[in-house]
Amino acid sequence: MPIMALPTGRSLDSCIEVIEGAGLPSKNLRSVGRNLVVDEGGYRYLLGKPSDIPTLVSQGLAELALVGNDVTDESEVELTELLDTGRGRCFMAIAGPPELTLRFDGHASSLMGLRVASKYQHSARRTFESWGVQVKILHLNGSVELAPALGFADCIFDIVQTGGTLKANGLAVIKRAQDVSLRLVANPGILQLRWETLRGTVEAMKKFVNARQTEV
Numbered sequence: 001m002p003i004m005a006l007p008t009g010r011s012l013d014s015c016i017e018v019i020e021g022a023g024l025p026s027k028n029l030r031s032v033g034r035n036l037v038v039d040e041g042g043y044r045y046l047l048g049k050p051s052d053i054p055t056l057v058s059q060g061l062a063e064l065a066l067v068g069n070d071v072t073d074e075s076e077v078e079l080t081e082l083l084d085t086g087r088g089r090c091f092m093a094i095a096g097p098p099e100l101t102l103r104f105d106g107h108a109s110s111l112m113g114l115r116v117a118s119k120y121q122h123s124a125r126r127t128f129e130s131w132g133v134q135v136k137i138l139h140l141n142g143s144v145e146l147a148p149a150l151g152f153a154d155c156i157f158d159i160v161q162t163g164g165t166l167k168a169n170g171l172a173v174i175k176r177a178q179d180v181s182l183r184l185v186a187n188p189g190i191l192q193l194r195w196e197t198l199r200g201t202v203e204a205m206k207k208f209v210n211a212r213q214t215e216v
């Protein structure tokens with residue numbers, strides 16, 4: 001039975017869209033309620049917090065997973081990416097009070113020591129380092145928009161989808177970073193061992209995604 005981990009929260013609907021489009025069983029997923037293990041049509045779906053999905057895969061509890069590359073980039077776990085589904089699109093960005101743009105328009109040295117709040121502490125540090133800037137990272141588990149509002153960070157490094165949360169908190173995108181979308185990933189060792197069982201699932205998803213891309 002293929003076991004696939006899926007993130008709870010706002011990207012679950014996009015995951016179900018891919019699963020359904022690929023012809024995999026999805027009826028029980030559509031009405032999942034508070035269940036965290038969903039068995040249907042020869043598949044087992046495990047519903048986990050997005051940041052825990054890489055652990056479920058690396059520990060061998062799930063063979064495949066759909067998860068955003070914001071999460072896989074932040075995790076220290078080695079995963080094989082099999083497919084960019086193109087769904088759940090959003091992007092990582094530095095956001096802050098609009099006047100912060102001036103500081104970003106200047107030389108990189110004007111950003112040294114910037115206080116950055118983020119759930120994505122490793123990705124935030126890497127992104128600033130790629131611009132040659134050392135910053136102070138403040139790690140929060142959510143609601144990071146609070147930090148600049150309360151004055152204990154200059155900006156945030158976070159995902160932006162509709163931009164509604166930024167707007168509601170008086171913040172704006174200062175600099176756009178990586179694009180994010182849902183990826184199909186696997187544990188490299190398990191993929192090799194179980195390829196004959198998993199191949200049909202992976203190929204069905206690829207076929208669905210590629211057909212949709214051709215249509216657009």
Ligand code: PRP
Pocket residue numbers: 009119141142143144158159160161162163164165166
């Ligand atoms: C994410 C992210 C932003 C928000 C962006 O938070 O951290 O806060 O969504 O989405 P938007 O651009 O559509 O407003 P999430 O809802 O996952 O909750 P969290 O802040 O508790 O992590």
